[in-house]
Amino acid sequence: MALPASAKCVSFLINTGVRTAARQSSSQPKVALLGASGGIGQPLGLLLKQDPNIANLALYDLVGTPGVAADLSHIDSNCRVKAYTGAKELAACVEGADVVVIPAGVPRKPGMTRDDLFNTNAGIVRDLVECIAKAAPKAFIAIITNPVNSTVPIAVEVMKNNGVDAKKRIFGVTTLDVVRAQAFVSELKSTDAAKTVIPVIGGHAGITIIPVLSQIQPSVKFSEDEIKKLTPRIQDAGTEVVNAKAGAGSATLSMALAGARFANYLVRAVKGEKIEACSYVASDAVKGVEYFSTKVQIGQSGVEKILGVGSLSPYEKACVEAAVPQLQKEIAKGIKFIKG
Numbered sequence: 001m002a003l004p005a006s007a008k009c010v011s012f013l014i015n016t017g018v019r020t021a022a023r024q025s026s027s028q029p030k031v032a033l034l035g036a037s038g039g040i041g042q043p044l045g046l047l048l049k050q051d052p053n054i055a056n057l058a059l060y061d062l063v064g065t066p067g068v069a070a071d072l073s074h075i076d077s078n079c080r081v082k083a084y085t086g087a088k089e090l091a092a093c094v095e096g097a098d099v100v101v102i103p104a105g106v107p108r109k110p111g112m113t114r115d116d117l118f119n120t121n122a123g124i125v126r127d128l129v130e131c132i133a134k135a136a137p138k139a140f141i142a143i144i145t146n147p148v149n150s151t152v153p154i155a156v157e158v159m160k161n162n163g164v165d166a167k168k169r170i171f172g173v174t175t176l177d178v179v180r181a182q183a184f185v186s187e188l189k190s191t192d193a194a195k196t197v198i199p200v201i202g203g204h205a206g207i208t209i210i211p212v213l214s215q216i217q218p219s220v221k222f223s224e225d226e227i228k229k230l231t232p233r234i235q236d237a238g239t240e241v242v243n244a245k246a247g248a249g250s251a252t253l254s255m256a257l258a259g260a261r262f263a264n265y266l267v268r269a270v271k272g273e274k275i276e277a278c279s280y281v282a283s284d285a286v287k288g289v290e291y292f293s294t295k296v297q298i299g300q301s302g303v304e305k306i307l308g309v310g311s312l313s314p315y316e317k318a319c320v321e322a323a324v325p326q327l328q329k330e331i332a333k334g335i336k337f338i339k340g
């Protein structure tokens with residue numbers, strides 16, 4: 001049965017002391033986290049260690065993983081943690097993984113766009129996925145590394161080059177946009193943040209981030225002025241954090257929560273649940289772009305249904321139209337990086 005879009009079922013993120021709430025399962029899902037020593041990687045590892053759906057957590061980075069793994073392994077949850085360091089240990093890290101989560105790569109500094117990270121991060125994602133294609137071709141891959149609008153097509157093309165059609169199993173993580181939309185709106189409108197559900201569609205950079213405020217659940221009325229202020233605030237929220245951190249990086253803590261929430265969805269899908277969530281995936285939802293974030297249904301084989309953009313207001317339709325040319329450019333850039 002499909003879960004409601006409000007399936008923000010992440011009690012482990014809040015009720016860390018409630019051991020009896022843990023789901024029992026005979027399967028032993030393994031999650032590999034690539035970039036595990038970083039600003040996102042460490043708090044994300046902390047949250048994944050507490051997810052009762054995850055039996056094994058494999059931490060990979062170029063440096064620092066033994067320390068992070070030793071630290072996390074002292075937490076009294078049932079998830080087993082293992083460290084892998086350097087390219088020679090990558091295959092062993094991802095082997096047998098049901099879900100691979102990738103926050104490896106450099107973050108922005110003030111004044112940069114996400115696309116400015118392409119030159120460094122495109123190669124990192126390519127090389128990681130090259131190894132996944134050989135060692136864990138069936139794994140679900142959740143890509144956090146920016147620019148997501150380009151790194152997701154890169155991953156799909158690398159898999160294709162290795163004879164693997166992984167289109168339905170590669171996910172751009174846009175959950176932070178959803179989390180932010182829900183946070184900002186619940187603050188503005190004094191709604192319960194835990195029950196406020198807002199889809200965010202498009203991509204994950206600037207104007208390609210499109211919060212669909214008209215589809216908020218439970219229903220809330222917005223003035224035109226509120227919509228015109230909230231939409232750019234959500235679109236520029238990453239930059240707000242980059243500027244506030246003043247050179248020390250971008251969102252890490254809120255991203256760790258968003259990444260853990262999305263990884264939880266994927267692990268539960270692997271175990272047989274039907275999950276509905278927004279993600280940037282290979283999609284035919286919008287004419288003219290091969291990748292787009294909408295709500296999708298995820299099951300054991302990956303994306304089972306693209307649930308589409310739904311009914312949009314005239315303002316939201318105009319936002320989609322404005323996003324398409326930027327998405328086309330950033331998707332093409334990713335594909336060209338692999339195909340030449």
Ligand SMILES: NC(=O)C1=CN([C@@H]2O[C@H](COP(=O)(O)OP(=O)(O)OC[C@H]3O[C@@H](n4cnc5c(N)ncnc54)[C@H](O)[C@@H]3O)[C@@H](O)[C@H]2O)C=CC1
Nearest residue numbers: 035037038039040061103104105106107144145146176255
């Ligand atoms: N999708 C989203 O909503 C968000 C995406 N991001 C992106 O996440 C990425 C990571 O951000 P942070 O964790 O803050 O950066 P960070 O610099 O703190 O950590 C990155 C980690 O990746 C590791 N790394 C670099 N190259 C690697 C390789 N080839 N193999 C394995 N590990 C490697 C580094 O050693 C480091 O530990 C950035 O690209 C950032 O833009 C950040 C926030 C939100």
Ligand SMILES: O=C([O-])CC(=O)C(=O)O
Nearest residue numbers: 108146176238239250251
């Ligand atoms: O803004 C950045 O560079 C990091 C990111 O993607 C976000 O926080 O949404």
